[in-house]
Amino acid sequence: MSDTIEILAAQVAFGNRRALAKAITLIESRRAADRTKAESLLAALPKPETPALRLGLSGTPGVGKSTFIEALGLMLVEAGHKVAVLAVDPSSARSGGSILGDKTRMEQLSRSPQAFIRPSPAQTQLGGVARRTREAIRLVEAAGHDIVLVETVGVGQSETLVAEMTDIFVLLLAPAAGDELQGVKRGIMEMADVLLVNKADGALKPQAESTRADYAGALGLMRPRPDDPKGYPAARTLSAQTGEGLSEAWDTIMTLATARLSSGALIARRAEQNRTWFREELTGQFLDHVQNLPAMKSAISDIEASVVSGALPPSAAARKVIESVFGETG
Amino acid sequence: MSDTIEILAAQVAFGNRRALAKAITLIESRRAADRTKAESLLAALPKPETPALRLGLSGTPGVGKSTFIEALGLMLVEAGHKVAVLAVDPSSARSGGSILGDKTRMEQLSRSPQAFIRPSPAQTQLGGVARRTREAIRLVEAAGHDIVLVETVGVGQSETLVAEMTDIFVLLLAPAAGDELQGVKRGIMEMADVLLVNKADGALKPQAESTRADYAGALGLMRPRPDDPKGYPAARTLSAQTGEGLSEAWDTIMTLATARLSSGALIARRAEQNRTWFREELTGQFLDHVQNLPAMKSAISDIEASVVSGALPPSAAARKVIESVFGETG
Numbered sequence: 001m002s003d004t005i006e007i008l009a010a011q012v013a014f015g016n017r018r019a020l021a022k023a024i025t026l027i028e029s030r031r032a033a034d035r036t037k038a039e040s041l042l043a044a045l046p047k048p049e050t051p052a053l054r055l056g057l058s059g060t061p062g063v064g065k066s067t068f069i070e071a072l073g074l075m076l077v078e079a080g081h082k083v084a085v086l087a088v089d090p091s092s093a094r095s096g097g098s099i100l101g102d103k104t105r106m107e108q109l110s111r112s113p114q115a116f117i118r119p120s121p122a123q124t125q126l127g128g129v130a131r132r133t134r135e136a137i138r139l140v141e142a143a144g145h146d147i148v149l150v151e152t153v154g155v156g157q158s159e160t161l162v163a164e165m166t167d168i169f170v171l172l173l174a175p176a177a178g179d180e181l182q183g184v185k186r187g188i189m190e191m192a193d194v195l196l197v198n199k200a201d202g203a204l205k206p207q208a209e210s211t212r213a214d215y216a217g218a219l220g221l222m223r224p225r226p227d228d229p230k231g232y233p234a235a236r237t238l239s240a241q242t243g244e245g246l247s248e249a250w251d252t253i254m255t256l257a258t259a260r261l262s263s264g265a266l267i268a269r270r271a272e273q274n275r276t277w278f279r280e281e282l283t284g285q286f287l288d289h290v291q292n293l294p295a296m297k298s299a300i301s302d303i304e305a306s307v308v309s310g311a312l313p314p315s316a317a318a319r320k321v322i323e324s325v326f327g328e329t330g
Numbered sequence: 331m332s333d334t335i336e337i338l339a340a341q342v343a344f345g346n347r348r349a350l351a352k353a354i355t356l357i358e359s360r361r362a363a364d365r366t367k368a369e370s371l372l373a374a375l376p377k378p379e380t381p382a383l384r385l386g387l388s389g390t391p392g393v394g395k396s397t398f399i400e401a402l403g404l405m406l407v408e409a410g411h412k413v414a415v416l417a418v419d420p421s422s423a424r425s426g427g428s429i430l431g432d433k434t435r436m437e438q439l440s441r442s443p444q445a446f447i448r449p450s451p452a453q454t455q456l457g458g459v460a461r462r463t464r465e466a467i468r469l470v471e472a473a474g475h476d477i478v479l480v481e482t483v484g485v486g487q488s489e490t491l492v493a494e495m496t497d498i499f500v501l502l503l504a505p506a507a508g509d510e511l512q513g514v515k516r517g518i519m520e521m522a523d524v525l526l527v528n529k530a531d532g533a534l535k536p537q538a539e540s541t542r543a544d545y546a547g548a549l550g551l552m553r554p555r556p557d558d559p560k561g562y563p564a565a566r567t568l569s570a571q572t573g574e575g576l577s578e579a580w581d582t583i584m585t586l587a588t589a590r591l592s593s594g595a596l597i598a599r600r601a602e603q604n605r606t607w608f609r610e611e612l613t614g615q616f617l618d619h620v621q622n623l624p625a626m627k628s629a630i631s632d633i634e635a636s637v638v639s640g641a642l643p644p645s646a647a648a649r650k651v652i653e654s655v656f657g658e659t660g
Contacts, residue, residue: 038645039643039645039646039649042643042645042646043643043646047640060390131645134644135645138643157487157488158487270640271638271639271640272638274637274638274639274640274644275634275637275638277637277644278634278637278638278644278647278648280644281644281645281647281648282630282648282651282652283617284648285648285649285652286616286617286620286652287613287616287617289652289656290616290620300612304605304608307604307605307607307608308601308602308604308605308608309601309604310377310600310601310604313369313372313373313468314464314604314607314608314610314611315368315369315372315461315465315611315615316369316372316373317608317611318608318611318612318614318615319369319615321612322612322615322616322619326619
């Protein structure tokens, strides 16, 4: 068994795409036996010689995210990079994605041997998606991908999650009418390192520029990160369709990445991310352990009926269970 | 201390708005002493004589959610109801809301003595927001509000959370161009009991109707809930601005509520919700308890440095800690 895992790890490190896909399927599995194997696999992976750049990317449906990833990915592959695209989309839990799936997205990029694209797994819990994505990042890096794009949709918790597992967070926007600035949550603006207004082509070009200026103004009101170069967070326009502004947008991202790498900020950020990840793993594993304790099971079954009927508030009932298993909690 | 809590509970039950606001502030507090008080308060509340209708409402920014709530709330207040509006918006964690705040929203409704509006609390964790909102529902119901609207934004986990604490889930949409149906996640469509296309007025009216028809078609492809009357999930158009279609939309909601109440489905759903809530409370309280165990603290500090440096994968490190505190986990 352990032999097989060693072989899989070696295949992943050798850049075997099939092995990589198989390894990600393994870490996505929720079977206990697979989890043990997944941990062995992660432990057996070599560390990549140079750290990959981990890029978070968010944008609501309609901003042209797939077109952008396709254009950027193809540009980077052409420049000799190996690019991995991972998706974080907890809302796909029920059905495995939006009505139109991932299959028709990023068609050209998905055919490139230098690119690896993996859609979001179907998981009910944000925590499960987070673990899987962090581990998938480790896998694609071990497979030699030096640029890892982690994309997510919309307005919500998943942005925070992606920002917490990447080095730089990019927010993709569409040209907006005058008063639509309010639609973007301040919390998400605050996470963005680089803000890109897409669709700056044809008739929309002036509107894209004025949207960029509006956001640049809003970004100017926020506190800059102390270690970042002047001018960041930065706002740019581009057209993923025509390619105009794309390489300038990438330069904007790379200038920041280089600065953070040489200042030590990038390494410090990753150390902090490892700490958070460890805490979350601890939490998850505690819960698995305790929920299987016989004393816990019987205490729960004694009290559950009166909670379900509404007679006892859940918070008080939970306290009673904890006290009966572990003693007084104060 | 406990006297004060008894008095506060009585004041809430008497419909004192100031006491209600104070009680919600208490349950939102994360101080341990306040938590104990909050639990006493919840236990001291009388159960409302007739159950309130709990209505979940979701809609992305720009669909006119505030205008809709204002129009619906005023209509219901006029009809003699007491309406409470609670917001669930985990992404407001960092800054306390969108760039334009809640102050200018629902101006008329917020002045009505029969209405109580409470914005989303600033909480980092979805779990914290969920607990607070469930407890706030209990409080506003004890204060005599017979219709409780729980609103949330956008595309993500918060919809699931709101659907899981309400009786009926309403999705508000704007008229869309032909291919925008894909923007609404299938998972969210599947949660919706009633789908309302707003802005069916003026030039947008035909577009609203065709959007409604598109969604009705998509809903038709989904499995209906076995106990619901024929025709549900339902799709309607309305204009919150002009009021056209508003009372018909409300009738659509009430017909479903009445059917679910008389079939027993509503009570069964609440029992299931209580069970889930209890499990979540257990999880939260258990973690609080374990994280404060001295053995746990020392095991964590022994291993954390090698995780942070990247030498040890977080999942394997967490397993070591659990094993050292609780023994082998298998």
